[in-house]
Amino acid sequence: MIRLDRVTRRYAGPPPRLALAQVSLAVAEGEFVAIVGESGTGKSTLLNLVAGLDLPDSGSVSVEGTELTTLDDDARTLFRRAHIGFVFQAFHVLAHLTVAQNVALPLALLGHDAGATRARVTAMLAAVGLDDRGASMPHELSGGELQRTAIARALVHRPAVVLADEPTGNLDPVNADRILALLRECVRAEGATCLLVTHSHHAAARADRSVTLTGTGLRAVAVASAPR
């Protein structure tokens, strides 16, 4: 499903630094993989490459059989629109739209008609436990509820891949746990592949397997068998 092959990414700086050096990774369909590492080890960079937000200096990035390095920016954007879902650390929920409208955004980008969108949004909100909050504005929601909105949004368009970048970074431990469980469940329910970036080994334990990014590359860690 996702394949990175000897991917290298440098930043010019100042100072110049090597974010990824010859990193290779293969993720099968339906896998829930955690990417762990200290700050500054390039975790977000890796995610950006998979999402098509960035291009590697060398190496190949292939998602769902599509080689992203051969596509131009527009093509990558269109690809991202249809096949990728995001959950960010900073929620990134639009303050001037309602919860339901926020969730509907990916479908709007794909041009789905209002009726089908409405049904799907309602279903997703129910799935994340926000069925009665559809008409609320973001500033009325707590952090946990906002992240749940983000999860609903990430999956509303049935993407093949979900990318989560430290989704629990801004939440307290109790909520963090809940959110991770929810994420796991939703991803599995939709049959999506998920890459979870985190610096918490506890969160990583929830994954099917985790890989660690160190200063010198990607290192696989023992796969923890997580309760299904």
Place this chain on the structure above:
Amino acid sequence: MSSRRRFITTVVATCFAAARGGARAEVTYPAVTPRPLDFPRDHGSHPQFRTEWWYITGWLRDEAPSAGEAPRDLGVQVTFFRHRSGVAEDSTSQFAPRQLLFAHAAIADPALGRLRHDQRAAREGFGLAQASEADTDVVIGDWSLRRAGTTYVAQVEARDFAFALDFEPRAPLLAQGDAGSSRKGPHPGEASYYYSHPQLAALGSVTIDEKTHAVRGRAWLDHEWASEFLAPTARGWDWTGINFDDGAALMAFVIRDTAGRAYWAGGTWRDATGRVTTLRTEDVRFEPQREWRSPRTGIGYPVAMRVVAGELTVDLVPLFDDQELDSRASVGAIYWEGAVRALRGDRRVGQGYLELTGYGGRLRI
């Protein structure tokens, strides 16, 4: 073009209306008092008098028509008026409109069935329009009538016709009225100085529709000048000038009042021997024989007239009926002026022109 016509007609009508007695005058025009006519001076213009005209009418025959055509008769009329406006008498400008000149020309062409006519108007000045006092010499632009020796020469270039004609007198000049003072009404002021020159031999060319025809014929000249000659009650007049084939000449007129009655009349008969008889009011009668109604204006004209002048009676029949002069703006100045044949019984004895004015309603200012 039409506004120019309208303007000219308006002014002309005003001038003629002012010629009646009682019109408000800014200057005093001299009265007509009987005096002998003095030639050649009296051939010329008399600018102190209010109104003056030189008026030629005649019959022309196209002697050499195109192949297959019969010889054609045409009526011709050209009149030059001078009018002392009475305004701007003190002006020192070269443009001062003290003397206004008008001219009027028409061809009666039976092939067309109605008149072709045109007119000119200008103020005297700059040599572009003038009436000489020395002799008959009237010019408006490219229209002129002048005496060259004893012959009158008329040149007219109109919109749709033109002519250049010489008129040579074949009989002496005829002073009208009392040795040239012709009474026009019961009051002493209602008179004019008037002489005619009948039996003019016409020779020259007429151009119609860009074709020029050599013509010859017989014509009649009237030269008349006055200050006031119509009574306020006058509505119009009938006038005729006939050249008889045997050399005689008849001029007769009646003046009709608003009721249609002829309250004044006059005329002169010169027989073939040259004996002149002056006609008085009771001697002259115009008896309408047939009326023609104009399809354009609806006015009825007695185009066929029996004229009784003393012992003489002639019937006048028109060359064709529609010889109405309709100035389109229809402000007064609609009258009938046409070429007529003179008949006695069935026999044609002469030809000339008949003028019928005042049938279209009172001359409105």
Place this chain on the structure above:
Amino acid sequence: MSAGALLWRAVSGGALAGQRGRVALAVGAIALGVALGFAVTLVNASAADELAAALRTVAGTADLQIRGPRNGFDENVYGRVARDPDVVTASPIVEVEARLEGHDEALRIYGIDAFRAAAVTPALIGIAPEPLDLLRPGRVFVSPAAARALAVAPGATIEVQSGLAALPLLVAGLLPAADAQRFGVMDIAAVQDAFARHGRLSRIDLRLRPGAPHASVAARLRAILPPGVTVATPAAHADDTVRLSRAYRVNLDALALVALFTGALLVYATQRLAVARRRASLALVRALGLTRRALVGYLVAEGALLGLVGAAFGLVAGYGMATIAVHALGGDLGAGYFRGVTPTLVVEVPVALAFVLLGVAVSVLASYLPAREEARTSLAAALKAGGRGSVVHAQRLPHVAWICVAAGVLATALPPVDDLPLAGFLAMALLLTGTLAALPWIAKTALAAVAVPRNVPAALAVTRLRATPAEAATSLAAIVAAVALMVAMAIMVASFRTSLTVWLDAVLPADVYLRAGAAGDSGYLSVDAQRRIAALPGVARVAFTRWQSVEVAPGSPRVTLLARDLADDDVARTLVLVAGPRPAAAEAPALWVSEAVADRTGWQPGDTVDLALGGGSYRFTVAGIFRDYARQHGALIVERRVYRRLTGDDVANEAAISLAPGDSAGTFAATLAQRMPEATRMAVTTPAALRALSLRIFDRTFAVTHALLAVAIAIGLAGLSSALAASIVSRRREFGALRHLGMTRRQIAAMLVVEGTVSSAVGLVTGFALGGALALILIHVVNRQSFHWSMDLAIPYALLATLAAALLAAAAATSLASARQALRHDAVSAVKDDW
């Protein structure tokens, strides 16, 4: 909600938040630019239409017109011309501008020969209940517009001035003219008698034979016309009048473009801020899959909407402005070109649409730049931290700036195009663009020279400015443009006013000026009147002037000839010479020409030239070129002695009286009223009054520009505030961090104020320098080529210093206001990145 609507809401929904004032200002700026341009176009089109209609009325169906100098030409020309075989009708006309008693204005009266005019210009034939009134002296027919303006009806009497006497005229009827022209018609002889125009005609209208070739008829006629009398088609004469006002109009158009430009700057600044505030949500939508192109499209559409709203307001406002201008100032906006024309405004839909398009286009362009910049930013960085900062630009002086400035300097040397200073305008635009393009480099260089102060907030401000000169540059752009234009106009107006004042002092040396008739040319001073004036007690010296009009170059409009009594030292004293003087040859007397005439003809002092006067052609020597602000089309001066000898025309229009010592203008006026009762028809003024009047007119003319500049300054400040706010928005985390470090809110505000003030100071200096350059172009190129007058540079130091100080203070205040507003949020929340 449909997909499209939702996307629109997502991208643009937050655009207006907290920005209502700024958006309104941007819309207003666009509206102003569109309004100005539209108003000028409306007024001018309507005036030109009116002029054409007037021409049709007055010229009727004339094929050719013969015209001569103002005083007319020999009437015998009429007789000769009328005899030409191709001329069907020749209609002679005498034109008089008759001053009306009790009114300030003159009534144009045409003296016609109705018999002739009926065929050529039927609109001049009055509707006469009494037909002979068309020929009678003392009768006038007036156009319906004139009857309304003078409040007279047929049967009323009006009084006109002839010489120094009053002449009653009976209104005998109305003219059929249906348009807004005001004029009267009399019989030609009546006009010649009433206004002493015997022997002279103003023009002859000709109808030619159908099919006659106009050019060869005109050539044939030219051969029999005396010198100074021309024959041309009526349209050629109308063109002259329209051309005169063109320079004035084009300058107004340029002003409209300036307003539109400042509007564009403001839209740019507003959009930049709007985009900066939405950076995070825009980044999200882009991450979700909105293409760059689509993003730019949405942002540009926002700009287009702004432009549309602004343009719509602008059309309405422009129509209102045009209506007011036309009613208050007349069809030529007070410049005096179309006399007696009060046009009705006709809106042509294509023109209106063009202006709407212009407003939209300007907005779209101004929005495109921030949109493109935003689309280019690193999405990853924006997502991660809510926006880090702006893209770093190159800090070298861009090539385009060099090229623009160089091209601008070169363009100043170009000559006028079709009598318009287009190269001058281009040079100004190029210099402005070049300077704006070079702003980052200017900012960096200037700021490098500023020492880092000790005070912490100030130090932070200066170091930040140094580090991000590009950002400094964007806040400067509007200020630089506004200041440059303000300085340029201030210098130009000051130079003009100073030159005008000096000139007025020179050309008004006498104590009292008498003019026969304040308006029109039906008033004049006869020889007798001149003698009596000279003999009045208290008069030490009197110099009479006669006005005429002559043609200096074939086909170009006539210039005013002043035949003036000149004593020996008068020329040096009373004329402000810019070239010469040169002595005159004996057989070719001296002629002084104004700058406008010299520009048009290329005459130089010492040249011998031929001039057509009074029906003859005479040789003169060009003795000098003088500066003249009074007559834009040009003026010539000859000695009246010479003029009288050549033409025999010995009446005068004006008397310049030097009083005996001890006599005042007041006592003289009393003496005049006593000894010459007809003096009530003379206009009596003193130099002081004339000077005050001239300067008042000057100030009024430039009041409009001053108002516009005030608006430009306001917009400049608004631009500064927007740019500052945009920068602040993107630095929220930074401020939050500073607050956590222990800087008080006041200190942060102080830092922002220093930032704003220092960058404004840089902008001020740049703007002043640019403004000085623009002023030089305005003075030496634009004004010179448009109006043919020169002026001496005069820099209003006090005014500029005051303006600079005020502007700096305003910038500081604006920065403070922006800072306060931006710092209202709690610091903690700024760090949390929570929405």
